[in-house]
Amino acid sequence: MSDAGRYRRVHNNEWLDPAFRRLDAAHRVVRLYASAGPQTTSVGCFRFSTAMAVEELGGTPEEFESCLTNVCEAFGWGWDPVARVLWISDWFERNPPANKNVVAAWVKLIKNVPNSEVKTRAIVSINDSLKTLYPGFLQPWTELLKSFRKAESKAESQAERQAEPPQGAGIVGTGTESRRAPRGSAGSDGNGADRAIGSEGAPLTKIEELARRTLGIMRPIGLMEPDENLIDSFFATAKHAGGDDWRDWRRQDVVAALADALSKRVAS
16 A cells, blocks of 8 residues: 555544534535545645645635535644645544654655644644654654744744834824835825825735734745745735725735835844
């Protein structure tokens, strides 16, 4: 049996699981695709493209994401819709490593997963589970955990520094409505409000705030210019932040805000 065949399989007891039996047909398809489909990796925590899933299974993105959210709630899985990270929390129980070489392979796989709270929870949980096995199994994962925590701490410090505007930098407005002026703007509209951008007048400062928040979530390493994954994550972050004004924002303004946030991140 191939390596993929060992973990991309459905165990008999899964069919009898009350949580599975309570699902309707559409949710069962999503459950099986997520746990035994072509995107699933041997570590059980991976970047999951819902667009690819819809292309392969059919339906609409909204229908699939709704089913996926319900499945994750039913089984206690972790799902980050912004970073697109899925963690099958009972994966270790069903697919324990056969030797330390398997654990070493897991380390390589999870390093490629975008940083997120779900990934952090997966790393810590797998570390705890490995402690119940032969001590040699734990060594590769312990080294990963140490390096991950150092990188996470550094990223958090950088995000905090970015969130602090430089003193006296571009403060405009009157009275209690002083705000930071947009990039490339001569100031405000004369009434203490930011100059609007885009066809619908979205405030640039809100785009900048969401750009910084997106970098704080994704924590890209070595990225100098916004890529499609980062841009998609920005709009997902905006969507989950609430409101519909983001639908009218111009793509070039979003790219500019992300590029500016990236340059400040590198400079810090």
